[in-house]
Amino acid sequence: xxxxxxxxxxxxxxxxxxxxxxxxxxxxxxxxxxxxxxxxxxxxxxxxxxxxxxxxxxxxxxxxxxxxxxxxxxxxxxxxxxxxxxxxxxxxxxxxxxxxxxxxxxxxxxxxxxxxxxxxxxxxxxxxxxxxxxxxxxxxxxxxxxxxxxxxxxxxxxxxxxxxxxxxxxxxxxxxxxxxxxxxxxxxxxxxxxxxxxxxxxxxxxxxxxxxxxxxxxxxxxxxxxxxxxxxxxxxxxxxxxxxxxxxxxxxxxxxxxxxxxxxxxxxxxxxxxxxxxxxxxxxxxxxxxxxxxxxxxxxxxxxxxxxxxxxxxxxxxxxxxxxxxxxxxxxxxxxxxxxxx
Numbered sequence: 001x002x003x004x005x006x007x008x009x010x011x012x013x014x015x016x017x018x019x020x021x022x023x024x025x026x027x028x029x030x031x032x033x034x035x036x037x038x039x040x041x042x043x044x045x046x047x048x049x050x051x052x053x054x055x056x057x058x059x060x061x062x063x064x065x066x067x068x069x070x071x072x073x074x075x076x077x078x079x080x081x082x083x084x085x086x087x088x089x090x091x092x093x094x095x096x097x098x099x100x101x102x103x104x105x106x107x108x109x110x111x112x113x114x115x116x117x118x119x120x121x122x123x124x125x126x127x128x129x130x131x132x133x134x135x136x137x138x139x140x141x142x143x144x145x146x147x148x149x150x151x152x153x154x155x156x157x158x159x160x161x162x163x164x165x166x167x168x169x170x171x172x173x174x175x176x177x178x179x180x181x182x183x184x185x186x187x188x189x190x191x192x193x194x195x196x197x198x199x200x201x202x203x204x205x206x207x208x209x210x211x212x213x214x215x216x217x218x219x220x221x222x223x224x225x226x227x228x229x230x231x232x233x234x235x236x237x238x239x240x241x242x243x244x245x246x247x248x249x250x251x252x253x254x255x256x257x258x259x260x261x262x263x264x265x266x267x268x269x270x271x272x273x274x275x276x277x278x279x280x281x282x283x284x285x286x287x288x289x290x291x292x293x294x295x296x297x298x299x300x301x302x303x304x305x306x307x308x309x310x311x312x313x314x315x316x317x318x319x320x321x322x323x324x325x326x327x328x329x330x331x332x333x334x335x336x337x338x339x340x341x342x
Contacts, residue, residue: 016046016057019189019235020245023050029223032230033278035271037072040279043230052238054213056231062187069145073232074286078125078147080154087127089134103261103322105333107178107207108132116175119199121164122182126151129159140174142167164195171198179208181333184233193249197340206251206338212258213238216330217268226268227332239329242336252341258331260322262315265332 016025025046033042046055060068090099090109099109108120108131115136120128123141126148132139141152141159152159160167165188177200186192200206211227212218213236218225227236237245243253274284325331 016055018048018051018053018241019055020053020241020248021048021051023048025049025055028054029228032223032228033276034072034230034232035224035226035276036229036282036285037074038279038281039068039072039231041231042278045228045230048241051241051244052213053241054236056234059234060187060231065185065187066144066146068232070147073145073147078151080151083125083127083130083151084155087130089131091134101319101323102263103259103319103326103331103333105180105209105259105261105264105335106131107180107209107335108135110207110335111135111137111176117173118176118178119169119174121177121179121196122185123157123159124148124180126155126157126159128178128180129157130155137176140169164199165191167195169199172201173199175201175204177204177206179206181209181211183208184210184229184236187234189235189245190249193245193251197249197251200340202340204340205254207336208338209259209333209335210242211236212330212332212334213241214330215258215260215332216325217260217265217332221268221272224272226264226271237334239334242334246336246338250341251338254337254339256334256336258326258329259333259335260325260331261333262319262322265318265322266315 017023018025025048027044028047029045031042032045033039044057046057047053048055091113095109098104104110106128108128111132113135116138118132118137118139120132120139120141123129123143126141129139129141139158141157142164143159143161144163146161148159149161151157152161160169177196183189183192196206211233215225215227218227227233239256242256246253270284274282276282322331
């Protein structure tokens with residue numbers, strides 16, 4: 001086979017180029033698949049020779065994205081009443097310190113109390129909007145998954161079911177736009193950023209978080225790194241590829257940092273212990289929360305106490321290690337603060 005021709009599941013792509021900078025892509029990993037929710041196909045991962053962006057191939061189409069999340073992602077199983085009755089806003093210095101220590105990557109938990117209109121793109125199960133409202137913001141959301149409709153109705157949230165491109169928000173509406181773990185899922189990055197920029201007020205800010213392709217854990221775990229998250233993550237960014245993409249749209253990075261959530265690292269270790277098969281939902285991701293709840297209800301025997309002590313020690317060591325990793329900006333998650341420079 002010629003080096004400039006790549007074959008994927010019966011599809012041929014000639015001279016694939018980076019969607020961010022236009023440079024050549026090289027095959028980095030072959031035959032990855034959905035290790036969580038059972039989507040039944042193989043994908044390769046390409047890497048840009050210039051900006052380092054990773055791309056999944058074959059890419060999904062815009063028409064495939066909605067059914068993918070509706071049919072495979074676990075939002076259909078969310079207990080709305082549990083969210084409604086169990087949500088507790090994270091307020092105060094103690095919560096701020098806990099979120100920093102454990103590497104909480106959720107943007108809504110990093111913000112101070114304030115006011116103004118905030119748009120959360122990819123608002124998921126709605127808890128991010130509840131947190132924003134608790135901080136005093138006028139919160140709005142966008143979510144593509146139809147399963148969120150019952151959540152928004154039950155929690156009385158302002159959520160557009162669809163994409164930012166087909167939303168009807170007016171231009172220059174929002175003081176702040178946030179996107180937690182979203183841009184890695186998108187098919188069309190350019191249309192997303194163009195629309196996002198148009199919705200932002202002149203002095204507004206965008207904050208996004210996304211997995212870091214230059215993460216130490218990506219290097220250590222290779223093809224089983226949980227943030228490949230095939231095929232839901234269509235690309236994984238480096239700092240350079242994020243900067244290049246934003247500059248194309250007249251957007252400027254104010255600050256960029258990495259955050260390595262303790263929970264992500266624990267999930268990574270558990271994923272290593274629970275290998276998956278293509279087309280089969282991984283039991284760990286399906287019932288993880290129930291397993292933890294059952295274990296917490298066991299009688300507190302000496303063996304259970306010792307097991308918990310060891311687990312707490314492991315969590316502590318991971319937490320401290322992750323804070324050190326973030327000092328060197330090789331953590332698992334990028335958090336990017338952006339302003340309009342045009």
